[in-house]
Amino acid sequence: MEWAIVDEELNPYVDGLFRKVDTALYGRVTYLGMQSYWPTVLTDPEASPRDLEHAHWVENVSKIVFSKTLSRAEWKNSRLVKDQIAEEIASLKQQPGLDLMIFGSPRLTHTFIHLGLIDEYRLFLNPIVLGGGIPLFQDIKDWMKLKLLEAKTFQAGVVGLHYQAVRQ
Template sequence: MRKLIYGMNVTLDGYTAAPGDDLGWSVPSDELFQFWSDQLLATDIALYGRKLWQGMSSHWPTADEQPDATPAHIAYARRWRDMSKVVFSSTIDKVDWNTRLVAGDAVAEITRLKAEDGGPMHLCGATLAGAVMRAGLIDEYLLATAPVLVGGGTPFFTALDSWVNLDLVETRTLAGGVILSRYETRR
């Protein structure tokens, strides 16, 4: 059975994006960027919602070809292109870069993928994560909490039908005051 991890950069007040989908607060330090790059390398399948997929796919497929690309960005771009990805959307009809599109029931497909043998899956996108969270499929929550308050936007956590008990398995401070926290779901 695969492990399902939901992790993103998040503001101290709990948002993955500020109003208007503003991500200006979330520019990672070199240390945080390397952390996410290492996570990408350890991920067998990345699961995307439409909105985050469109943002990632508009940048990373050619990021390694940019004249100002750093070695870290080149490595991340190549990893991102090569890794298996699944996008859940009923509003787009085409995806590229080693990606499969699923227009049907995301929870059913993620349940099926999770039951397979293989490495960890990383859940990318707060809206998609909401449905998966309510279904009780997430094994680990990974938050890179930035020391900023944005007052609204896209929440990391969704409304739940019942409590989810977690165990803290790691916490550390990264450059810029970002607090990295990992929690496992208590089963």
């Protein structure tokens, strides 16, 4: 995602979001990409302090990968969920702890939207038109009402949006 703007103003804001999460949720493609990248940062002598801090966070956070095709999740603190997604998330929401957050994983996000599992959306609108890729909101059959909780404009032109899903 070389098009995404990340700068000195946006970094602390995003880091604050990570501190509120103790379970990272991934689809297969994003999980495999993260698994192949972040552990290498831990041993990279040229990694920035911020990247090292994030690499430690992602290495130690509880990770759930949702996939019907993977046979196992081998990354530290990872586990695989193949089916019964709604039941799994309902169970996780009943447990004490911090937030659950989907990282990337647009197809997993589609599944969560269709199952009504998303409580809040944190979106970062970058000042760029891609013209392709996987849409975030795809095949939505009924309209979804969202309540704006926060809108923050960053100097680089990125707008951070925080919405709460309003249940009908």
